[in-house]
Amino acid sequence: MPDRVRVCLVGGGRVAKVHANSVTRHIAAATASAVVEPVQEVRDAVGDQYGIAARFETFEAALDWGEFDAVLITTPTFTHKTLAVLSAEAGKHVFLEKPMAITLEECDAIIAAAERHGVLLQLGFMRRFDPEFVAAYERIQAGEIGRPMLIKSLTHGPGLPPPWARDLAKSNGMLAEVNSHDWDCVRWLMGSNPQRVYAEIANFKGPAHHINTPHFYDNAIVNIRFESGGLGSISGVCPCEYGYDARVEIVGERGLMQIGDIRGQAVIIAANRDKGYITPIYRTWPERFAWGYIREMEHFVGCIRSGTAPRADGLAGRWALAGVLAATRSFLEERPVLLSEVLDSVPPAQT
Numbered sequence: 488m489p490d491r492v493r494v495c496l497v498g499g500g501r502v503a504k505v506h507a508n509s510v511t512r513h514i515a516a517a518t519a520s521a522v523v524e525p526v527q528e529v530r531d532a533v534g535d536q537y538g539i540a541a542r543f544e545t546f547e548a549a550l551d552w553g554e555f556d557a558v559l560i561t562t563p564t565f566t567h568k569t570l571a572v573l574s575a576e577a578g579k580h581v582f583l584e585k586p587m588a589i590t591l592e593e594c595d596a597i598i599a600a601a602e603r604h605g606v607l608l609q610l611g612f613m614r615r616f617d618p619e620f621v622a623a624y625e626r627i628q629a630g631e632i633g634r635p636m637l638i639k640s641l642t643h644g645p646g647l648p649p650p651w652a653r654d655l656a657k658s659n660g661m662l663a664e665v666n667s668h669d670w671d672c673v674r675w676l677m678g679s680n681p682q683r684v685y686a687e688i689a690n691f692k693g694p695a696h697h698i699n700t701p702h703f704y705d706n707a708i709v710n711i712r713f714e715s716g717g718l719g720s721i722s723g724v725c726p727c728e729y730g731y732d733a734r735v736e737i738v739g740e741r742g743l744m745q746i747g748d749i750r751g752q753a754v755i756i757a758a759n760r761d762k763g764y765i766t767p768i769y770r771t772w773p774e775r776f777a778w779g780y781i782r783e784m785e786h787f788v789g790c791i792r793s794g795t796a797p798r799a800d801g802l803a804g805r806w807a808l809a810g811v812l813a814a815t816r817s818f819l820e821e822r823p824v825l826l827s828e829v830l831d832s833v834p835p836a837q838t
């Protein structure tokens with residue numbers, strides 16, 4: 488292993504820039520060696536902004552060059568399985584953005600390839616590294632609110648997702664694209680797998696945005712029963728227009744815990760009688776989870792250097808997708824759906 492872990496950015500879109508920023512500005516033990524991006528202007532813009540000399544149109548060309556230890560896969564979801572398996576086969580450690588893949592079979596192929604070729608696989612669940620979420624998890628583990636009984640997790644995103652992410656066939660829709668983090672966190676914080684889900688969706692803004700893809704929705708709410716007997720809900724709105732909003736409430740047998748705040752700064756302005764209180768809110772996900780993105784990348788690089796297993800692993804990605812698939816089946820068939828209906832075999836609880 489060289490002094491610094493050399494990473495290759497695969498994809499140069501929205502989240503790639505967040506990770507490029509972490510690697511080039513915050514993590515001394517890593518360096519951004521290459522970028523792969525089919526769109527030349529995007530490729531050059533990312534290369535120029537982050538000082539990356541090696542630029543490739545295809546991943547195959549980057550693999551032929553080969554001067555890197557790990558990949559950061561930030562491409563659209565429907566490309567994840569092919570790219571992740573190719574990376575593992577080439578002996579490159581894999582950081583893979585959520586949602587892990589389109590199907591559970593694809594997740595299994597990625598997990599198997601990583602195991603077979605002895606490379607690390609970490610999923611882009613940055614909330615597991617966000618200081619507030621981590622503190623909440625540790626305090627639940629320490630028993631401060633007793634056994635978790637009920638969890639409510641919401642994510643509202645400000646703007647329209649990229650065109651591919653509006654198509655269920657290419658992304659599994661908003662419950663995957665926006666709410667994957669909620670799916671992972673409810674399981675992590677409750678310490679239990681989801682057992683049954685019931686989902687309702689609505690489409691308020693699609694027509695105004697001329698979105699005609701089948702089953703497009705911009706609002707969703709899912710009720711969940713966990714294997715532990717606990718209950719939960721996940722809700723999503725995207726686009727919500729007003730900012731980025733991610734909050735969780737957990738009721739335990741001995742207390743209540745709330746994670747997150749819509750307020751982005753500790754400033755409240757009492758303006759006048761008409762306007763009342765004004766407070767700045769989080770506007771974007773890179774802003775809300777700035778530390779989570781840096782710490783998840785530090786963790787990935789640290790795991791590579793020490794040979795330890797990442798905290799957000801392939802099994803976590805597989806479970807998050809299983810929840811999405813069960814909830815999607817639920818709203819399509821207008822009935823509660825057992826997780827066992829989408830899982831061939833139920834893996835062990837909690838990673």
Ligand SMILES: NC(=O)c1ccc[n+]([C@@H]2O[C@H](COP(=O)([O-])OP(=O)(O)OC[C@H]3O[C@@H](n4cnc5c(N)ncnc54)[C@H](O)[C@@H]3O)[C@@H](O)[C@H]2O)c1
Nearest residue numbers: 497498499500501502523524561562564584585586611649
């Ligand atoms: N963890 C998070 O908070 C977070 C936030 C946003 C997006 N994401 C996830 O990251 C992924 C990308 O999302 P995005 O919003 O950045 O998308 P995006 O559309 O902004 O960017 C994707 C980029 O990948 C490029 N691309 C497509 N196929 C490629 C290939 N085969 N090889 C290399 N590049 C390719 C596209 O040209 C595009 O520039 C999705 O899985 C999404 O769910 C995660």
